[in-house]
Amino acid sequence: MTTQSSNITMYGNNNNNGSMKNGGMGEEEPIDKDVSVDRSTLEAYIKLEREIAEEEASNPLQPLELKSEQLAKITQEIKEMEVNLENLERETAKEKEDVDALETGDVDIKTTLLEMGNSFDDQMAKEKAEYLAALNKQEIASQELESHRKQRDQLAEEVAELEERASTLQAMYKTHDELLSRIFGGEYGSVMENQLEAELDELEAHRARIMEANFKWRQAQMMLEYACKQLAVAVQKWQDLPTIPTIDLEIRYSVAAETRNNLVAASQNINGAQRYLDNVNFPYCAPEEVDTLNKQATEYVFTDMQSQDRHEHAHTCYSTTHKRANALLQWFDTVINTTIMKDLQEINEKVKEKTLELRRERVRLIQDKVRELWGTDIELDGTLRGAELDLEQLSKANLTDGQVVKLEGNELEGDRASTPPPLSDDELAPLPSNSIIFGNMYDHYQNQLDDLAKQHQQEMETFIREQEMNSKRISENLQDKLMARRQRRARMRIEEKQKTALTQ
Template identity: 80%
Template sequence: MGCGQSTDGFSNYGSSPHNSQFMTTNNSSLTMYGNNNNNGSMKNGGEGDEDLNAKEVAVDRSTLEAYIQLEREIAEEEASNPLQPLELKAEQLARITQEIKEMEVNLENLERETSSYGEQTKDSVETRKFFIENGIQEDPLSPDQEKYLDSANKQEIAAQELETHRKQRDQLAEEVAELEERASTLQAKYKTHDELLSRLFGGEYGSVKENQLEAELDELEAHRGRIMEANFKWRQAQMMLEYACKQLAVAVQKWQDLPTIPTIDLEIRYSVAAETRNNLVAASQNINGAQRYLDNVNFPYCAPGEVDTLNKQATEYVFTDMQSHERHEHAHSCYSTTHKRANALLQWFDTVINTTIMKDLQEINEKVKEKTLELRRERVRLIQEKGTKTQGTCVSKDT
């Protein structure tokens, strides 16, 4: 498959409409001070509810400076955009928590299946001990031994996947907590900003131009939100794919080294085979994770079917495949091919991100910056004008 076949998949970078609404709502809170649902009243210093139309703040140089400083602080907070990653990572945390519950049930079932193969499993179901205790070398495995070996291997894989998921869950929980704190700070600044403008203008727009500029900025922010969401998802997927490529490279090298280890060194041979398997499992998890981030994008390489083949036809039988030259070579071909295709997929990711998404993001950032400055200048003008009318003094121009 060529890259061109996935054009439809990333024409909108794989973003989802419901997430763009999240960004529109929060970015709009920066400017939609005319739409407060507080019926024109708010708490003020413990004095009780006040009629905003009846009492407005005094407009002087300090008011203007406070407004400009608040705008700058909000712009700095928005530069790292904690709101959107918070929603995405919170969704991911909920999903991985559910997956852990399902994996725990699956592991229990595999443990029961493995223990059903005989008394030898009561002391230990570790494949390494089975190898050592039974002295398996070049002799072919019996049918029961092979079934037990495959079952024990599946159990070990399931246990490894569960442990990896638990670590990912813990890391995500920390990231979500940090993002929640940053988002709370930004939302507090949004609220202060809204209250200041509402008190300045009594909950009304200062001018028709301000109303128009605000609507135009909201539209640009919504569009930027979709591009930023796409950029976040693609970069998270890219990071996971980079890990997968490194893990596949280690697996291929370890598998190549295996025939050079004497068959009498059973523990070393098992250790190398286990390390190969562990890297293959981790790589497949990362590739699947990248696909989850971009669930409506068709990957030109390493599609779900290919990863499933790697797991079912190769990874689960790694200890059986190490017993004969023919099976070893077949497995090596499978691992090596997947590694090459994963590298090709990573290059495709780089192309999409650098030539498409970043170009669009740079363009929309410039438009948002220009429109934000336009709106700020109009509001500064209105504040200056209001100060001149109410106090008969001229406030210095500050853009």
Template identity: 70%
Template sequence: MGCGISTDGYPNQGGPPVYPRSPQIVSFEKIGAMNNNNEFVTMTNTSRDVDRSMLEKYIEIERQIAEEEANNPIQPLELKMDQLARLGQEIEAMEAQLAGLEEQTAMIGEVTAESVETRQFFIENGIQEDPLTPEQEQYLEAANKKEIATQELEAHRKQHEQVSQEVAELEDKAKRLHELYREHDSLLDKLFGGEYGSVAENQLEAELDELEAHRGRIMEANFKWRQAQMMLEYACKQLAVAVQKWQDLPTIPTIDLEIRYSVAAETRNNLVAAGQNIQGAQRYLDNVKFPYCDPSEMQTLGKQATEYVFTDMQSNDRHDHAQACYSTTHKRANALLQWFDTVINTTIMKDLNDINEKVKDKTLELRRERVRLIQEKVKELWGMDIELDSTLRTEDFNVEELAKMMVTEGQVVKVEAGDAESERAGTPPLLSRDELAPVAFQHRHLRQHV
């Protein structure tokens, strides 16, 4: 490969189905027929079923298969079905967790307050002259945890619904491809049988099968990395909004409790969504160790920062500590996104371009050999020459566009009123090549885990 990554760099599974490509010459049952010169020639049962339209249809189906396989829906379908099953399991666990939090909040509320949601409690009790009592802080934290759990559960339910729709669409596309495979096989059965038409055809078929299996592994890796990359892009925007909102908080008069709560809640909601998106990216690449924003960092953001957002805003020291936490996570998330861009652009896309060219060239070689065999057989059967299109008759594929085509937003966690409010939110500067996680790290983990 162009980047030094061997075939073992991608999983040996998930490639496109291998359909029979072997035109095998039949053992003919001889019958008599007249050619165009009124000469008696040897014919077969098979030849009676073969006409020019069938030969041209065979060529056309191979062209359609080449187009469909350029962005094979079968691999994303399998991956999204797996993600759908995971989402279902996570939803069940979240529902149980939320039930426990609701019970816990209700028990605390009996002692400390009658409020059932953070907004009402904060506005009624967030008087800056008198800090919250430990019991009030405990209740506020419990209520906030419950709201976060509710938010995460709702996001998962939306994801489940959207991914279900994507699975249904991919199933239709996969069905279309399988129908082409079956039609292709049927025509091959009518055209050929017995043994290979030539040694060259046999060898070309074996080489093409090997190349397509390799391409399948690279395409699967490409899909996973690009899907995770898109989720990281959303996370970075959400973290930028959270940092900006949190910076704005001290400028809001303490008497404006409604506005202060709203800003803090937006901070929290964007932090929660960003955390879920980063975790979603990790699920797609669950065996790749992220050099930034690893699970322990995200746990810190979720447990020590997000859950205490309404108490952290009560004092300057706690506000500044939280600010440092949010800003650090924002910077590291942007570094992770930059690292992803580097992996995709310097490794996966080079491999994908290279393998696509090899598959295209080998497919064309095999096509020409089969057309030659068909032409020879027609001349043998009917004593005439025919011309058949021996090319793929397709324009060169835009590999960059095809690489992105199957990536969808179905599993992205969005914030209703936050994602678009990043005009004033700053973006950390890009890291230099020396500062970014090294290329050797990327290649090692691609070989071992992707």
């Protein structure tokens, strides 16, 4: 088929990488070059462009992959925690056998503590302390298991919702390519359109990498914010404990239990943040620090409350962890605000600019096609998908607090245990490298973009020279580029490509 426009070239069935008809997925469908194009087809295309833009503003593909991975991890952790709880129950039963003074039967830690009273200075002190610690470890493990189960259920709901949204977006992409095929009757648009689309695909792949990092860091940041608040409450409650008379055992137990529960929740949230950023070495509250907090402080909280020396030692441990958690949160904020948001803004501007170039070229081609078919002109919106995106809203898309371990009544009272003062730039730990923040493929994508810009400039100069010389055919290199149309067309394959790269 020959057209009146010198910019439209046939590709027929020579494209081995997919076509506009099928979006580059699955087997190639035969192309009907005689299909008619009416105004409703053009209007449907423009409408779909805008719908895709709205859905892409909170693209579900990256968070779907990440949350699916988190769901698999947390499901495995639950299995391990169930085994651990069974072992702890056996250990608790063994410790109980050594404390003859206690009544037989199943008891909880509150009942045990009240029964022991203040008799920790007798010959049974060591045995009672060990039993109390074992019972406390069992209760902590039970609480953590329950929290993990709630997180798993919430994650499963989020994954199901994201899968539905991703399926809708994939269907939009397929319809989009089918409409393009109808509009151009199974032909290429132009060399310019082909090149612009290839460049846009590269830019979107690079933005996807930045958006993935942004999502991970912000999700971890949210969990750390809760951890800092819970640590502040724990420090506050622990400070209150010495003011309560020793005879008020039930009140003292309640305050100590609140301290423990907040420490456990904070520990889980810090670990959750590390789970999202498993390739990042935390400069504060590293896993070994949190493990120390759990083993040396949280597990013995009901023993530490019995003496002033142990109370003060525990208080130092809790306060230090609180300060370091706030320093880690400040470190997170700095990474997000000075590196991730800066890169996201830059790549977003590049995507916006390239998107507008591509849409304007397609509008021009559509207008040429209408003129060819009907002999008339049609007014189309040249911006199409070039609408402004709210960068702040884009950066927070798909974030949820479903995986955060929360406790009721975490409101601070007065100025006690308030947020520690922020560290100066010199005091704050050095920021991680781009390869750590964004993953190992970041530099690769950045180099690809630089090479692509140079290549585009060279090829466009060649194309313009040959057009000016009224060349009958474009150069073999550009023709090869044209025949490879849609080789990177599949936005649907961007996530698969990234996943493969990460695996390697």
